[in-house]
Amino acid sequence: MLYIGVDLGTSAVKLLLMDETGDIKKIVSREYPLFFPHPGWSEQKPEDWFTQSVEGIQELTAGCDKSQVAGISFGGQMHGLVVLDGADRVIRPAILWNDGRTGEETDYLNQVIGKEKLSEYTANIAFAGFTAPKILWMKKNEPENFAKIVKIMLPKDYLAYRLSGSFCTDVSDASGMLLMDVKNRCWSKEMLDICGITEDMLPKLYESYEVVGTLKEDIAKELGLPATVKIIAGAGDNAAAAVGTGTVGDGMCNISLGTSGTIFISSKDFGVDENNALHSFAHADGNYHLMGCMLSAASCNKWWNEEILKTKDFAAEQAGITKLGENNVFYLPYLMGERSPHNDPKVRAMFMGMSMDTTRADMTQAVLEGVTFGLRDSLEVARGLGINIERTRICGGGAKSPLWKKMVANIMNLKVDVIESEEGPALGGAMLAAVGCGEYPDVETAAAKIVKVIDTVEPEPGLVAKYEERYQKFKRIYPTVKDLYQG
Template structure:
């Protein structure tokens, strides 16, 4: 018995096959383009997703010699917030507007004004951001009236793949949470939001829990992919919730930190709770519970910028620059880096925030600056961690993943700044692995998502805080935390 996990990312789809013991026995990725037709816009062709996915599944089955009959169920992960519109004949009406598209600033202001900031938080647990789906729908209503008049179905990106595989219009609670049309606390579409924005619920897909069965592989999809007709398909989850399942972040007290291009601090919670200022996202989790999430826009990308853009001419590799930084004492001798290279989301939600070094003097070297970048990103992640603490969510263990987590120095800095143990785990496939786990739960292999994670995911390596560095970093963090408010007006003037 095997389980298929499909992660529909922004640049590629990753597909894995997991066996009953949790071992990944086959995997592959297929890329597709992103289009930027105007400044701040980001779009994709849903058919590109489908072509990559069906070809990937077929290739996985044929080249990896996986018998399609052994795949008992399929789970999804996917980029969140994107808008797919279908007409009454299920034809895609226009390119999908992606999570990173920034065209909906006016719509976000409109939503906040019409609904009210407090009611928006009450109804959805979140505030209006350009990435979310509802502002995109309003943008189409205003700017593409001829398209909106033909819309019969609205889907999120991964759910378009579900539709192509099963013929069902369905989504899951974690992905729906990022639409700004969902009552996160009660896990249903928000009638208050739909009425306020004049959007018909008839356009929206049926919503399921992440491990619930939503349909099965159709005869047509079976012929196109090599899968067996009737194979079960479960709800799946948005990429962050699926990634949390893939790291075992499903119990209260376990925190996950994803150090990819962006940085995400993710905490599971048994009871629904919302940050009073909506600095954290409050979403449904994939394990029938909830989660909060803080997002910084530039994490490992800060180091990538430093190595590939600034130090490119020196021919220094990541490892060489990190080796230099290891020799610099904690605190970089008073040098602080603000990691706002692409603006910031948590805790400031400011597109005009700028990255900068503070405290440079004649004694500082490149090695100091490298270490300051590592520390600055860790301080930025601590901003989200402190908001999690303020919700009285316990922090017993932090599990890290992503490209930045490969650096032991960076993990040690995180442990010192967070003042807690930092763990690496045996799972490296993140969202696609989480999707496969959800598929296994849906097929009855496990009684719950939490049980599956406890059996399949293990800690492989731990880094503990260095007590000698904790006080120094706490003082540095107080300075770091004060800098944004002092520089906010300057950032705006520069912009």
């Protein structure tokens, strides 16, 4: 049988076709626009996601035996606010995960409602990108639109709804809304009251591998697929990427160098760090995970190369970098503010330490190192909880760079396991579809069968020591400059 994984990203939707053994048959990617109507705002049109996904599925399945397609599932950009009216029309463009407009609402939740209460209700505190602050923003700033709301959903769930008619979400993605009681895997009545919404506005909660419906007849006809194709709930992009890298079960770690950057630690047990610097979310395997999320990771490298250096040849820019652990230039990777562990939507990126002999290669190196140092900030929080991580999987566009993987190994002092397929959320989505269709009994079994480690990048003691010294300097920069960005 064949399974489709849909990775609904921020810049494009990536669709992957996989057979029951995990063999990837075809991958298709289709882009759609991103809108910045005001500084710090970030929006997309849900209709664009659906149009490009439908056309992408048609392209993906062209030439294959379509009768063999058994299931479709998703990995999706998290936290986005999608709102529909009573006629199922999109009320306004989706407000995305990297949108920073909700500073006042985030402060209200954290300071007036209080972080302790939020953590009690949801296991997390408010971050500017989360969904609940966006709902409060809409209630205050767009009351006419707010009054029209009948359905509230997340980006990938809009696709599931259009494909199957099922108003659904999964526990991993819903964990990032600040509306769900993560420990008990149910909606938080207290948070719904705070946001002025009712439970019937929210989708039904499923585990990521559960079937939510089948293709609607008109959609099946348009796609040329059987109407029996199952739609499986899917997961937030990071949880789906973790499935795709085999980061399931207890004590596994995955680092994702995508548009955003994450460090993801899977756990059988529910847990929260006392400062809520890491997110405590439900995992797609039926368990839990801790996650640190940077808003700008590979996007920092993309910005530096394409907007500043005016090149798309990222590999050529990295070819001249040889002075690992000895760069005097630092880069703070906060192009859109920062989430973990600082929770500061106002801070911005900066370079420091340049001199007359600083080179183009030094600046490029600083960008890659700055992102990795930022991820280490979250790793240190996990280590402070007594979590002993010795190795990590890696995925995302940045993971294709041998240099960046070497930096991760030595800045983090972790063994970095490279897997055969670095397709992240798309592969994870296809794997969840296979589990939902009964191909595998559970997510851990699917991961053990499908995900293969093909190489390991080992940390080098001498380089680890050099980077330790650099990191100790890096982590002093943000506390020193953060007040410059307030007000």
